Amino acid sequence: MRGLAREDDIGIRLTVLGSGSAGNATLLQGPDQPVLIDAGLSYRDVARRLDTVGVSPHSVGAVVITHAHGDHTRCAALFSRRHDVPVFATMATRAIMESSGAEVAAWGQLACDTSCDICGLRFTPFEVSHDAEAETMAFVIETPDGTVGYATDVGMVTPALRTKFRDCRVLVIESNHADDLLQFGPYARSTKARISGSRGHLSNESLARFVRADLGPSVRCVVLAHLSRVNNVPEIAEMTCREALAGCGRDEVQVIVSRQDRVAETVDLGVWAARRGTQGYQVALPF
Ligand SMILES: [Zn+2]
């Protein structure tokens, strides 16, 4: 499918640089400077992984934070200072980061259900169910090549998430654990309860239920995020999602599994765009 796109058809691109409980960072390359969503890997890892996709850290225009857990914020302040870019976060998340010593070049403000233009992309944050000290944001991101839904830490699929993800073209969503692997795995009972609770992390099975019941007709790609290395297996997460897609006649939807230790396949939203912005040429449509 991707092979049909010409070199000059490259559109908005999304690459999960790494995802899991040891650190999360995603690169979104839009019409302006690239944006980092979360910076929860070490600075060295972020810089190295950006390099593997041909992006200099100096070219990044902003860091956008989902919530104040260390696996999402780890190198945000250092990245901000080193490259003189703003860190966008809600006031409460900013307060938590500052209380733990984060000094950034500049802050940008996110507010629930309020759109914010960042590097030519329109981010609309909304709250999801997760156990960070301050609220956890998911994003609807409007781009010239379609809308991205982004939610990496979600204890349950809420009505808001269901509604806001309906008209997206690409979804990045958590597929944290397999229910049985968590249940019979090595974690303490209290940790298992936290992870599987409504403010914890989304299981493969919960994601499959969402896919079967609520996947919007415009969704072309689902990127599975925040897989547990202890309580999940990438192949099981992928199979569970693919089975759900097949079960509702949506085999055509692309599934990408993000990993903790390596950069995931890049999603080029231009592949699905009927017409590319100002250039006005037709993309070779795969269907
Ligand atoms: Zn996380």
Ligand SMILES: [Zn+2]
């Ligand atoms: Zn979290």
